Amino acid sequence: MSDLVDQLREGLPEAAVVADPDVTAAYQQDMAGFCDSAPPAVVVFPRTVEEVQHVMRTATRLRVPVVPQGARTGLSGAANASAGAIALSLLRMDRILELDPVDRIAVVEPGVVNAELSRAAARHGLSYPPDPSSWESCTVGGNIGTGAGGLCCVKYGVTAEYVLGLDVVLPDGRLLRTGRRTAKGVAGYDLTRLFVGAEGTLGVVVAAVVALRPAPPPQLVLAAEFPSTDAAGAAVCAVMAAGHVPSLMELMDTTTVRAVNAMAQMGLPDSTAALLLVGFDSLDPTSDLAAVGELCREAGATEVVPAADSGESELLLEARRLALPALDRLGTTMIDDVAVPRSRLGEMLAGVARIAEEFRLTIGVCAHAGDGNTHPVVVFDADDADESARARASFDAIMALGLELGGTITGEHGVGLLKKEWLARELGPVGLEVQRQVKAVFDPLGIMNPGKLF
Amino acid sequence: MSDLVDQLREGLPEAAVVADPDVTAAYQQDMAGFCDSAPPAVVVFPRTVEEVQHVMRTATRLRVPVVPQGARTGLSGAANASAGAIALSLLRMDRILELDPVDRIAVVEPGVVNAELSRAAARHGLSYPPDPSSWESCTVGGNIGTGAGGLCCVKYGVTAEYVLGLDVVLPDGRLLRTGRRTAKGVAGYDLTRLFVGAEGTLGVVVAAVVALRPAPPPQLVLAAEFPSTDAAGAAVCAVMAAGHVPSLMELMDTTTVRAVNAMAQMGLPDSTAALLLVGFDSLDPTSDLAAVGELCREAGATEVVPAADSGESELLLEARRLALPALDRLGTTMIDDVAVPRSRLGEMLAGVARIAEEFRLTIGVCAHAGDGNTHPVVVFDADDADESARARASFDAIMALGLELGGTITGEHGVGLLKKEWLARELGPVGLEVQRQVKAVFDPLGIMNPGKLF
Numbered sequence: 001m002s003d004l005v006d007q008l009r010e011g012l013p014e015a016a017v018v019a020d021p022d023v024t025a026a027y028q029q030d031m032a033g034f035c036d037s038a039p040p041a042v043v044v045f046p047r048t049v050e051e052v053q054h055v056m057r058t059a060t061r062l063r064v065p066v067v068p069q070g071a072r073t074g075l076s077g078a079a080n081a082s083a084g085a086i087a088l089s090l091l092r093m094d095r096i097l098e099l100d101p102v103d104r105i106a107v108v109e110p111g112v113v114n115a116e117l118s119r120a121a122a123r124h125g126l127s128y129p130p131d132p133s134s135w136e137s138c139t140v141g142g143n144i145g146t147g148a149g150g151l152c153c154v155k156y157g158v159t160a161e162y163v164l165g166l167d168v169v170l171p172d173g174r175l176l177r178t179g180r181r182t183a184k185g186v187a188g189y190d191l192t193r194l195f196v197g198a199e200g201t202l203g204v205v206v207a208a209v210v211a212l213r214p215a216p217p218p219q220l221v222l223a224a225e226f227p228s229t230d231a232a233g234a235a236v237c238a239v240m241a242a243g244h245v246p247s248l249m250e251l252m253d254t255t256t257v258r259a260v261n262a263m264a265q266m267g268l269p270d271s272t273a274a275l276l277l278v279g280f281d282s283l284d285p286t287s288d289l290a291a292v293g294e295l296c297r298e299a300g301a302t303e304v305v306p307a308a309d310s311g312e313s314e315l316l317l318e319a320r321r322l323a324l325p326a327l328d329r330l331g332t333t334m335i336d337d338v339a340v341p342r343s344r345l346g347e348m349l350a351g352v353a354r355i356a357e358e359f360r361l362t363i364g365v366c367a368h369a370g371d372g373n374t375h376p377v378v379v380f381d382a383d384d385a386d387e388s389a390r391a392r393a394s395f396d397a398i399m400a401l402g403l404e405l406g407g408t409i410t411g412e413h414g415v416g417l418l419k420k421e422w423l424a425r426e427l428g429p430v431g432l433e434v435q436r437q438v439k440a441v442f443d444p445l446g447i448m449n450p451g452k453l454f
Numbered sequence: 455m456s457d458l459v460d461q462l463r464e465g466l467p468e469a470a471v472v473a474d475p476d477v478t479a480a481y482q483q484d485m486a487g488f489c490d491s492a493p494p495a496v497v498v499f500p501r502t503v504e505e506v507q508h509v510m511r512t513a514t515r516l517r518v519p520v521v522p523q524g525a526r527t528g529l530s531g532a533a534n535a536s537a538g539a540i541a542l543s544l545l546r547m548d549r550i551l552e553l554d555p556v557d558r559i560a561v562v563e564p565g566v567v568n569a570e571l572s573r574a575a576a577r578h579g580l581s582y583p584p585d586p587s588s589w590e591s592c593t594v595g596g597n598i599g600t601g602a603g604g605l606c607c608v609k610y611g612v613t614a615e616y617v618l619g620l621d622v623v624l625p626d627g628r629l630l631r632t633g634r635r636t637a638k639g640v641a642g643y644d645l646t647r648l649f650v651g652a653e654g655t656l657g658v659v660v661a662a663v664v665a666l667r668p669a670p671p672p673q674l675v676l677a678a679e680f681p682s683t684d685a686a687g688a689a690v691c692a693v694m695a696a697g698h699v700p701s702l703m704e705l706m707d708t709t710t711v712r713a714v715n716a717m718a719q720m721g722l723p724d725s726t727a728a729l730l731l732v733g734f735d736s737l738d739p740t741s742d743l744a745a746v747g748e749l750c751r752e753a754g755a756t757e758v759v760p761a762a763d764s765g766e767s768e769l770l771l772e773a774r775r776l777a778l779p780a781l782d783r784l785g786t787t788m789i790d791d792v793a794v795p796r797s798r799l800g801e802m803l804a805g806v807a808r809i810a811e812e813f814r815l816t817i818g819v820c821a822h823a824g825d826g827n828t829h830p831v832v833v834f835d836a837d838d839a840d841e842s843a844r845a846r847a848s849f850d851a852i853m854a855l856g857l858e859l860g861g862t863i864t865g866e867h868g869v870g871l872l873k874k875e876w877l878a879r880e881l882g883p884v885g886l887e888v889q890r891q892v893k894a895v896f897d898p899l900g901i902m903n904p905g906k907l908f
Contacts, residue, residue, distance in 0.1 A: 147640035183825040185862040186601035186651040193647035197640040214697035243668035339636040371637040408639040
């Protein structure tokens with residue numbers, strides 16, 4: 001193993017190659033549950049493209065697996081290391097290289113924290129929309145690797161829609177430039193998008209051209225309480241069918257509402273079967289909220305509370321922000337990420353409730369309702385083997401339900417280790433075979449984050 | 455050759471397999487100039503996925519090249535046939551299979567005409583934004599193959615951004631499903647985007663799930679006349695830097711303005727060096743136009759004419775719509791499609807004027823200015839060999855200039871036959887090699903629209 005360390009140090013500063021077991025143990029996993037991991041042989045912290053190339057050339061020569069890592073806030077095990085591997089941390093490549101308000105782009109290194117980019121954009125009156133809940137710590141490179149989403153997606157889309165071009169170090173050390181820095185471009189196959197969501201299995205993203213948007217006006221939010229998840233699902237459909245363009249549309253089920261109440265005494269009635277939050281950052285959010293409030297009432301909402309200003313909107317959103325911490329207090333949690341066509345949202349919520357009953361578990365659901373993207377959170381006692389097994393089984397049952405409803409096993413968290421058996425089921429044999437062949441083009445030796453995705 | 459026809463007829467109705475030389479000659483090319491073509495051996499008109507699979511299996515067995523075709527309105531020769539090939543026309547697969555206002559998607563066959571989809575969406579209060587100028591005749595499948603754009607792109611983006619999932623028949627006849635019908639999804643590599651803009655070189659798109667948007671309010675347009683292209687370029691930058699989100703931002707240079715005047719007596723002053731059209735489909739377009747008008751004046755506009763209503767807006771847009779027909783009256787035309795970062799638009803326009811002078815040619819420029827996507831139209835006498843050679847050389851000089859300015863050789867028309875030498879230059883050796891390897895995954899025998907792109 002010291003061979004590996006020695007050869008890595010030939011092209012990296014000594015301090016950037018760390019084999020200390022305390023450090024390798026600290027870099028062994030991301031935030032997913034139920035996923036194997038082991039301390040890597042070594043963690044490297046390159047600062048330049050050339051240093052990344054040196055790492056990859058060394059790995060290729062020695063046939064050592066490489067696991068690219070951002071902030072390791074991912075939820076699918078895609079950044080988990082294995083014994084003998086090089087953990088390639090991109091955290092020190094954290095510069096914003098360029099930010100251009102006329103072209104509305106930024107050029108960033110992969111280790112730039114999402115919130116740092118957002119703040120830098122804001123200083124120019126711009127925004128970088130993708131806002132995963134870990135945005136204060138997760139990196140843009142990690143967002144690209146996982147194809148991250150967030151609350152913004154219902155209006156502004158996911159990470160993929162903001163990546164215009166990439167610099168990628170391939171497993172053999174070659175530098176590949178994809179895409180463009182222009183608003184449009186169709187020269188050749190779109191390799192940029194191939195790397196977004198590829199979970200580091202094709203190469204190492206070392207720079208990205210991302211699109212920025214003008215900062216939207218402040219958002220105004222409405223909360224609506226429903227006596228059933230069916231009614232809430234119907235309200236979501238009615239709002240979308242009426243042509244509204246909300247900037248946020250989040251749903252919490254009764255389990256989640258109660259957990260939040262228990263944690264923060266927010267005064268939400270325990271009788272609420274579903275709480276829907278709808279936001280608008282339009283020119284006239286007050287009218288938008290009035291129209292949406294009416295649609296919610298027609299769908300059966302028992303209470304509709306539109307915020308009068310951004311302060312009140314923030315208070316309403318606080319309930320959503322506390323959802324995961326509140327569920328975490330109930331036990332070990334495992335968050336799923338199944339997206340269905342939004343017209344099937346009601347069925348999905350009803351199905352998850354049935355699964356919770358069948359497996360005798362607490363499952364709280366928050367959902368990016370406007371996208372049909374549900375996050376059922378399975379709560380269990382990790383010290384109870386039987387309950388843990390039921391938790392894992394319920395997690396799978398939720399994915400099966402999602403596929404049955406015409407959905408996908410992952411809307412925004414990715415496949416990683418957690419869902420690789422399920423990916424085959426979603427893609428089918430032709431899809432899986434083609435994907436494996438595409439992988440082999442970029443990584444013929446199979447050293448690039450092996451065991452992930454497939 | 456009758457072997458080929460006989461074997462094709464084993465899985466297709468007799469009338470769907472046409473070897474009549476009048477027909478094969480009629481299906482030999484798209485609308486690009488300077489590109490080779492020859493009548494194909496046979497034209498097939500499948501109506502079902504199974505029939506397309508039969509065509510591809512037959513082609514694979516007999517090692518016969520297949521050229522997929524939509525309405526053949528493309529401008530790069532990507533749909534041009536070669537001797538001995540099967541021209542695979544998708545025009546009869548023209549059904550809208552589904553249109554869902556809640557999920558805001560349509561599922562369409564490839565031969566659906568762009569305008570038909572737009573009208574079907576409009577009946578549900580929705581829109582399908584991509585609007586290439588051939589939208590009344592071009593097909594959605596062709597738009598996907600070329601990665602088509604249009605006037606809408608500055609606000610609504612290109613075709614790629616509206617394609618959520620595809621059914622693709624691979625060269626060996628297998629059916630591949632990519633993507634999803636949910637708003638979000640990150641399960642596996644994004645193969646959907648790989649097929650968008652692939653010009654039929656990887657497989658045959660037989661169905662697409664496309665995203666729709668709520669129909670926007672009517673657009674209000676402003677026209678501004680500038681004494682120099684520099685000033686017009688500066689106005690574009692000022693508008694974008696100020697955070698405006700126009701729904702249209704088109705520029706015509708003096709050559710184009712004069713040609714339009716000559717054709718339609720629109721009363722545009724011949725002294726205009728550049729005419730800029732800016733549209734807004736926002737909630738308050740009048741204020742937006744007022745603010746943009748002010749920025750245009752600050753940048754040196756000599757006249758600013760905001761439309762008061764949609765009727766007046768249509769009149770202003772008429773000038774843009776007539777641009778290509780007006781230039782066509784001056785001689786044979788060849789339209790280029792170079793996109794640069796919008797901050798470099800002024801330099802691009804100045805450079806094209808220099809190239810026109812250097813090659814002693816008339817070159818009129820229209821541009822999707824908001825995207826930095828210029829369409830220099832080279833006008834020449836096709837019967838004059840020297841002038842034709844200069845036209846071709848100027849066309850290349852324009853691409854070289856675009857690359858020099860950090861742009862791309864094609865913003866929305868594609869590579870096809872016309873720009874394949876240039877693609878290698880834009881991609882560089884690593885990019886080109888990887889793209890070829892990706893092609894080989896899908897089409898190991900090289901029968902899928904061979905000679906295009908690379």
